[in-house]
Amino acid sequence: MDTDLTEPEHARAEPVDEGSPFGPVGVVGAGAMGAGIAQVAATAGHAVTLVDAAPGAAATAVERIGAALSRLVGKGRLSSDDAAAVLARITPAETLDELPNCGLVIEAVPEDLELKRRIFGELADRQPSTTVLATNTSSIDIDDISAEVADPERVLGLHFFNPPPVMELVEVVHGERTADAYVEHALALMKAWGKTPVRCSSTPGFIVNRVARPFYGEAQRIVEAGIADAATVDWVLREKGGFPMGPLELTDFIGQDVNLAVGTSVWEQTGRDERYAPTAFQQELVEAGRLGRKSGRGVYAYAADGSLDASAQDGGPDLELAGRLVGGPVATDPLARTVAMLVNEAVDLVARGEASADDVDTAMRLGTRYPRGPIEWGREVGFDVVARQLAELDEAYPGGRYRPSPALTDGSLT
Structure with missing residues (x-):
């Protein structure tokens, strides 16, 4: 049987339990991975702010998400009302200042350590101390990314696989300074999003790579x-x-x-x-x-x-x-x-x-x-x-x- 690598087998549009340890979700980076992660989070019921510094990039990504949801509707995998609800939960933005207070922010920008460090430093200054700060890196050490964050215990990796709406696996990666409580929260949230999380420490390539x-x-x-x-x-x-x-x-x-x-x-x-x-x-x-x-x-x-x-x-x-x-x-x-x-x-x-x-x-x-x-x-x-x-x-x-x-x-x- 051929596997469709562009659409998920099933789509969920039910809100996450109000008792979830995470509230609104921020996604930084509106490329293929960031847009896919935003779609997954919004489908799971979160209000999502998708940020990209390039003018119009986040808005264009939201349009792509809308097209992907429309394809699901056309295949009978999602109702038109649910698709509209998912899309309505995603807000495009161009600066980190536009992020509301989030329970979780996921960075999905290119694999550039200095860029990631700068983003995490700004996020740590702007977001509450309880916000989990996650990176979608596939290759950079978590402790290197969190080097300039005052409270690195809340920094971890959430490595999604491409395309995020389809691929079930998420590597939940902890650095030496990541607190176990945040790792457990992340594992629980990924399960709530319909993913299969695996836990690993921050070593070169994590597990899969x-x-x-x-x-x-x-x-x-x-x-x-x-x-x-x-x-x-x-x-x-x-x-x-x-x-x-x-x-x-x-x-x-x-x-x-x-x-x-x-x-x-x-x-x-x-x-x-x-x-x-x-x-x-x-x-x-x-x-x-x-x-x-x-x-x-x-x-x-x-x-x-x-x-x-x-x-x-x-x-x-x-x-x-x-x-x-x-x-x-x-x-x-x-x-x-x-x-x-x-x-x-x-x-x-x-x-x-x-x-x-x-x-x-x-x-x-x-x-x-x-x-x-x-x-x-x-x-x-x-x-x-x-x-x-x-x-x-x-x-x-x-x-x-x-x-x-x-x-x-x-x-x-x-």
């Missing part, structure tokens, strides 16, 4: 080494692994430049740990302007409408090669190698106490649509088997990328 790094990196390294071509690797991960998209076609869809930037950010924030090192394969794609679907060419070539241009491809997957690789030595098996690395990354994150095993599995199933959570997958394969596979990889490719997590064999996850 960190655990997912090997999914892309192993495929790129396999192609770079000449073990298999891109179409064959993608076929193996899709058809044998059950992933909705192969890693190379997915990076074309995301944008090679965007995916490289996220991976580089995690690598830099982990002290250039070899486990997250960007590949020359992807760097060369970006330097050549082969950014994926949006540029017409990435790993693959695309027609003007964004569809795969079959006439410009080098050929389809080599099924005979795929049959020889899958089940063979782990160093040349795209599926076993990728799964081992995903499991290792997830196990390390849980062992460091950054998130629970259940939250990691939930985040990866909902945030990336993986067929299994990596901890669940590790239990199925056997953590001892994964440890042996990684030791094999580490011997074949020394340098630290494939070092096994001690938690694979210490019994803590059995």
